[in-house]
Amino acid sequence: MNTLGIYGGSFDPVHNGHLAFARCLRDTFALPEVRLIPTGLPPHRTALRVSPQQRLDWVRLAIAGEPGLAVDDREVRREGYSYTIDTLTALQAEYPETLLVWLIGADSLAGLAGWHRWRELLDLGHLVVAARPGFAFDRLSAEISREYAKRLVTAAPETLARGKISQLPSPLTTISSTELREKLARGENVSALTPIADELSASGLYRTTP
Known part of the structure; x- marks a missing residue:
């Protein structure tokens, strides 16, 4: 069976947590390729401060090699x-x-009922959910919880199937783009959070303090 990993998001900006999830998706399901797809104009968020092209360029730089x-x-x-x-x-x-x-984050799963044609989405491929520390799957809404429970299978190459859901056995990380943006806004060193720290700092696009 041919497979292709898909990991979409705003990547505003890309950080080590994103890369850890992408690697884990690739390795857990033995995928030949995982494509990171930066969002252009996201329907569920206010306008982003950084252009889609810039976020795309940063993702390309972060995954080089x-x-x-x-x-x-x-x-x-x-x-x-x-x-x-x-x-x-x-x-x-x-x-x-x-x-x-x-792949989506568990927070996105929690809000999935607000996504465009979300029920069709669940049958378009195999959905993988990555959770951050402390996320409670038992607090999902009733309709999402029902879909999650009936579709859930173990995360492994042999369980891959259209219409199924797995939880990524990911290295749980607390890194978030929000934290990264806040540190960049204050001019702090973010080299521990992202592989493109120098490029982000030099751009000045998130800086709010002199």
Whole structure:
């Protein structure tokens, strides 16, 4: 079975936690490739301070030399809102014989009922959920909890199937883009949080203090 890993997000900006999740997705399911897809115009967030092209460039720089990780610019090139259903549908049309293995954070799972055509999303591929420390799966809404429970399978290459869900056995990380932005705003050293610390600091795009 052909497989392709998909990891979308704002990556505002990209950090070590993102890379840890992408590597774990690749390794857990023995995927030949995981594509990181920076969001262009996200429908669920206010306008981002940094341009889609800049975030894309930073992701490309962050994964340079990483085996099995690639960047996809389709949402940056797309006009209008970037809906996950459109991205996955387009990828499936391009690779009709390939199972899409797509990763989201547990916080996104909790809000999935607010996503565009979310029920169709669950049948477009194998959904993988990455949780941060302290996330409580038993606090999901009733309808999301039902879908999660009936579709859940162990995270392993042999369980991959369309319409199933797995929890990523990820190295739990507390790193967040919010924390990274806050440190950059104060002009702090962020080399422990991201592989592109020098580029982020030099850009001055998140800096709010002199």
